[in-house]
Amino acid sequence: MPRSPLPRRRATLASLAAELNVSRTTISNAYNRPDQLSAELRDRVLAAAKRLGYTGPDPVARSLRTRRAGAVGLVITEPLTYAFSDPAALEFVAGLAETCEEVGQGLLLVAVGPDPGGRGVEAVNSAGVDGFAVYAPAADDPCLLAAIDRRLPVVVVDQPRDLPGVSWVGIDDYRAMRELAEHVVGLGHTDIAVISMRLGDRSCDCPAQLVAEDRLRATEFHGQADRISAVRDAMADAGLDPSGLVMVEACRHVAESAAAAAEIALRANPRVTAIMCTADVLAIWVMDFLRGRGIYVPGQMTITGFDGIPEARNRGLTTVAQPNLEKGRRAGELLHHPPRSGQPVIEVLPTELIRGRTSGPPTG
Structure with a gap:
């Protein structure tokens, strides 16, 4: 029985550059800075990449080089069922996601789980993100403290307020x-x-x-x-x-x-x-x-x-x-564009009293 052929080794930036007799910078520019190449050269690079099975620059290597992960971490210290079932939390997540889409960043949900002091802290410490939005944690929550210890931009939403060096978005x-x-x-x-x-x-x-x-x-x-x-x-x-x-x-x-x-x-x-x-x-x-x-x-x-x-x-x-969607937007904007002064931002958003049908004078 004939042996099956060995799988072809995945093409790399170096092998693709050698195949086309161009520099590695040219290959990188074809993906990251297309304005630096002529349309003809870029099309030739992408066609060869497709033929050889090259899928683009390694995102891990790129993040190591740029020191940017390209994603924002969202820490919700309640069980995940809360994040996906509470309408107010969902509106906040939608607002945060909108800002990530606008700047081309990802949104990573950091799962805390039932053990915030163990696996939750580990998840925060290992998250490949450029900053954290932490949604309504307790002031002593270990995952909040772990996020602050990462020395990345952090925005706390709702509570607690007035943490040293940490921006805050919420209401009164x-x-x-x-x-x-x-x-x-x-x-x-x-x-x-x-x-x-x-x-x-x-x-x-x-x-x-x-x-x-x-x-x-x-x-x-x-x-x-x-x-x-x-x-x-x-x-x-x-x-x-x-x-x-x-x-x-x-x-x-x-x-x-x-x-x-x-x-x-x-x-x-x-x-x-x-x-x-x-x-x-x-x-x-x-x-x-x-x-x-x-x-x-x-x-x-x-x-x-x-x-x-x-x-x-x-x-x-x-x-x-309360403006839950706007909370998410403002938290995202503060993470994507931290204040140049380096000073934390405290932003109090407006609320509105709605006198509905469920309140009336007591009977009897």
């Missing part, structure tokens, strides 16, 4: 939630509950829990803490006792967790007439839970959210709309 969470809380209190609600996103690490083994004062003080999720503080302050300024605010944490980003949080809130204070959620998805899940219990919104319960995602607008949710 306290002011936005304060305006919403004043609207709810102004409607006449005195018994109010807040359901927040996760306030601590992912080790919590229950779907939802009441928030103790020490947990709120210790949280490294400053955006969530600011939104809760805004509700308490609005109550106090209206002459209400802020200690009566029922605070519940939805420990997981799923509908079951939001439902459990709503049940805990109503059990803690059956007189609650308004539930303020720190995210639209929580508010939508809570409304679905209440409807299953025969509790009508806003007839028997006022519900508010935060984000302004399309589904919230379609369902008439009273919420705060």
